[in-house]
Amino acid sequence: MSISTEIDKVKRSLMENGYKLTTQREIIVRVLLEHERDHLSAEDVYMLVKQKFPEIGLATVYRTLELLAELNIVAKMNFGDGVARFDLRGEDHEHMHHHLICDICGALEEIKEDWLTSLEEKLEKEFGFKVHDHRLDFIGTFNECEKGNCKRDKSAV
Structure with a gap:
């Protein structure tokens, strides 16, 4: 599936739960989609998002990832190394x-x-x-x- 289709799904899910797909949230989701197999930490996401949106703060990335995890859009995982990693959940x-x-x-x-x-x-x-x-x-x-x-x-x- 295309990235824009996946972003549309995330947008619908956010809206169903009373949230908007802000520019910051969209860029974070886009980074997760572009690096789907990498199991990124919040800091990894932040560094990649910062390249596209330099004014974003680390706290915004953390809050967004936590919100996406709460809404089951992403899964928050730990592979025993003490680092929380985030992975998009597939509808398939x-x-x-x-x-x-x-x-x-x-x-x-x-x-x-x-x-x-x-x-x-x-x-x-x-x-x-x-x-x-x-x-x-x-x-x-x-x-x-x-x-x-x-x-x-x-x-x-």
Whole structure:
């Protein structure tokens, strides 16, 4: 999907919740879309937004990311390094995607498939518990990292 289509979706979601898509919010969303696989921290987003909109403040970026997370437009994640990272939620999946995180190089791969549907159905049937969302992170080692031949992009975390 195009960036403008995705921004229109975010705009609708904001409006449905009583918010506007301000210039600052649009630029932040645009940066998240342009760097979708990078799992950016608030500081990363700030540095990239500042290149396009120099007068923006770090506090505005933080507030916007928190608002987008509160509205489930982005997911706020922590991969064990103490840094909150933000990832746009896709409408193509009911739940957040999952991650493979390498404990040697720190790189990660995304898993877009939702392998937990049958588990969710079982939880609802056996416990009367309806799952609204989930996220699953697998921590381990990629084969090439284990062999000392890591070729993955460590900046993708």
